[in-house]
Amino acid sequence: MLTKAHLAHNVVDFVNDWCWTYDPREIGKDKSPFMPFDLFxxxxxxxxxxxxxxxxxxxxxxxxxxxxxxxxxxxxxxxxxxxxxxxxxxxxxxxxxxxxxxxxxxxxxxxxxxxxxxxxxxxxxxxxxxxxxxxxxxxxxxxxxxxxxxxxxxxxxxxxxxxxxxxxxxxxxxxxxxxxxxxxxxxxxxxxxxxxxxxxxxxxxxxxxxxxxxxxxxxxxxxxxxxxxxxxxxxxxxxxxxxxxxYELDYGASAEGVCIPGPWVQAAVKLGKLLGDRLERWTSPTAPGVAGMDVGGGGKGKTVLVIRKGPVVRVPKSWNTPDNITTTHAALDETRQAGAGVMNYDPIGVGNTVTSTLKHANTDGLKVYPINVGDSPSDAEWPDGRKAKEMFANLKAELWWTVRCAFQRSYELLLFLEGQEGGCDHPLEDIIVLPDSKELTGQLPVPKWLKNEKGRIGIESKLSLARRGIPSPDFAEALVLTYAPEPIEDFVMPSITPVFGGRGAGLLS
CATH class of the missing domain: 3.40.50.300 (P-loop containing nucleotide triphosphate hydrolases)
Structure with missing residues (x-):
């Protein structure tokens, strides 16, 4: 028999030889529900x-x-x-x-x-x-x-x-x-x-x-x-x-009510690796692109920049500093270096600092647009003939739903390429491909969608997320801003509320 001194230094022998567990499912099988551990x-x-x-x-x-x-x-x-x-x-x-x-x-x-x-x-x-x-x-x-x-x-x-x-x-x-x-x-x-x-x-x-x-x-x-x-x-x-x-530890399985289900997000990551050279036209430095910047205020609130070229999303950049003046210049530089010609940002709240900074910043070669996601939806018409204003509670919901549709097409394309039921051969221009970014893939399948009293689609607010103990999905919000329709008129300071035209939220290709 093992001594007490030996057991003191060997937790495995202690549990295996002396500890008991309980399983009531053994009752009725001519077995006791109490049984010694038999560690595997x-x-x-x-x-x-x-x-x-x-x-x-x-x-x-x-x-x-x-x-x-x-x-x-x-x-x-x-x-x-x-x-x-x-x-x-x-x-x-x-x-x-x-x-x-x-x-x-x-x-x-x-x-x-x-x-x-x-x-x-x-x-x-x-x-x-x-x-x-x-x-x-x-x-x-x-x-x-x-x-x-x-x-x-x-x-x-x-x-x-x-x-x-x-x-x-x-x-x-x-x-x-x-x-x-x-x-x-x-x-x-x-x-x-x-x-x-x-x-x-x-x-x-x-x-x-x-x-x-x-x-x-x-x-x-x-x-x-x-x-x-x-x-x-x-x-x-x-x-x-x-x-x-x-049983399978699938974090994306419990996706009831979320706008972008987890399996769709994982499909977009997998497609990036699977398609490879077929995405070359969008991965070159000269390919046109659009950047989205979600502005943070330091602390836990990061400022995040996501750049998308057609269906291809690049690895996000983030800054964890309250100095949004320096961050704005850094975001402009990152956007230029990536070859993107448009940068969208949320001007509300701490985004006002960006608006002020842009009055004095060199934006030559870039179109920079403030996108207030609380505004009314665009004048875009959806495939079923309905106007965006009839479908969505605000611009935020329209943009999230546009992104949702891109992820759904990615999921269906992956099923098609793998020969599975439910697959569809969508054009690459219409899908979305993600980098393997933990922050981005972790935040996208979080916000839920709902319908308001008028039957229009809305997206869970940051306040509602906070009540669930979930911080602001800054990486996801930055990606969503890359799908904002370009205003009819170019950005003119100091206005921060653009007038949206009828381009909808189509992908850059």
Whole structure:
């Protein structure tokens, strides 16, 4: 038998030999719902990975398919540290307190810990440990070494105290996750987010795209219990969206109501690699193009410049500074160097600084237009014969819908090239091709569309996004500005409200 001294330095042997889990699905199969861990290789890898994160003070994230055991493993890991490491403190947080600790509910985090503790031999428990005094509501105390496992829920997560490790359970499903993050940054250096995926419009997805956050992935194929026969049966009885999201870790699957679905965005990225030389006429320095600039005010608000040549979108440029005078000149230089002849920008709010700067800037060779997306739609006529003014609540909705249609054509073209059902051979002039930009691809599938009381299409406001804990989609907004119809008259200072003609929002080709 392994000694206590050995177990103190080997979390894998501790979990494999002494920890128990609970699965009520075994009831009725002549089996007990309580069963010892039998770690499969990916779970072993995860425990060593998590130990390294704790020792290095890393921020980390676990994206998991359903039934991977990730939550139970984090609990077992923390119980191990609680037993064998002096003054260790782990804190678990979740969207509601009941998910952290609810007496008798084995789905709650602390009941998982109690299931493990109750099945340890007495010689392994801390000297003096009394369940009545040391296993409390959202608090497990080790009286021998001062270690603690604590819990928090809802809006109180991260407030006060310090921890060796802070773990946010189901982090992709938490409202106002930005506030949670701000709170837990001061609570622990080692912070972890464990969750199934929940679309692209949340902090969890943005962290997944952040290269400074360590990522561990539990895929369906990592679990040896999930045989091809099991997968076929489960997939046949599960709706496609749920299957893609819960089992295939498809962030674009939960796209209900979004203006530009995630799969369409990924298709535009894939087309850029697939079409290659067929896009050459738009990738040359002399090809005409248009730039869109979304103006930020420093801090979290970036100024972003996106340049599009026909269907081809270049890698965005961004500046994180409140000095919009210098940024305006930098954007003009970038636009010229790219060979684009038009630059559109949003003049509202902090965009006024750009308008003032342009009065004195050298714009020779460029057409620069302020585009107020709150204005009325253009006079363009859509293929079904309706005027844009009949279809859209404002210019913003018209532009987003124009971009949406380009992405839909890209998706259909990709299906056609891959020989899949639903494909269509669209002209390249009518599609959109994206670079592999995490910021751009992460923001485009976020804003939702809706209809107002007059039945006209509108796009989710920045205020509504903020209520969902989502920052302004500055990269996406900059791209959308490249689709603005060119005014009849050239830009003349100091006017900032152009009069739109009937060109619509056609692609430059």
């Amino acid at each position: 290789p990916k779970q072993v890898e995860f425990l060593w990975w998590l130990q390294e994160c704790v020792e290095n003070g890393d921020e980390w994230l676990v994206e998991k398919c359903r039934d991977a055991g990730a939550s139970y493993l984090t609990v077992a890991f923390c119980v191990h540290r609680w037993l064998f490491h002096d003054a260790f403190k782990a804190t678990f947080g979740s969207r509601v307190e009941d998910a952290v600790d609810k007496a008798g509910d084995p789905d709650s985090i602390f009941e998982k810990a109690r299931i493990i503790l109750k099945r340890l031999p007495l010689w392994m428990l801390p000297p003096g440990f009394d369940e009545r005094r040391h296993s409390l509501y959202m608090r497990l105390i080790n009286p021998a070494n001062g270690s603690v496992i604590s819990g928090q829920g809802g809006k109180n997560m991260g407030r006060g105290g310090r921890s060796s490790i802070y773990i946010v359970d189901e982090g992709a499903h938490i409202d106002q996750a930005e506030k949670v993050e701000a709170a837990i940054i001061g609570n622990a250096d080692c912070r972890g987010w464990v969750s199934s995926v929940n679309g692209m419009g949340n902090l969890f997805y943005r962290k997944r795209q952040n290269d400074s956050v360590k990522v561990f992935t539990f895929r369906l194929e990592d679990d040896p219990r999930k045989t091809p026969e099991w997968i076929a049966r489960k997939k046949a009885s599960t709706d496609p969206v749920t299957w893609a999201q819960e």
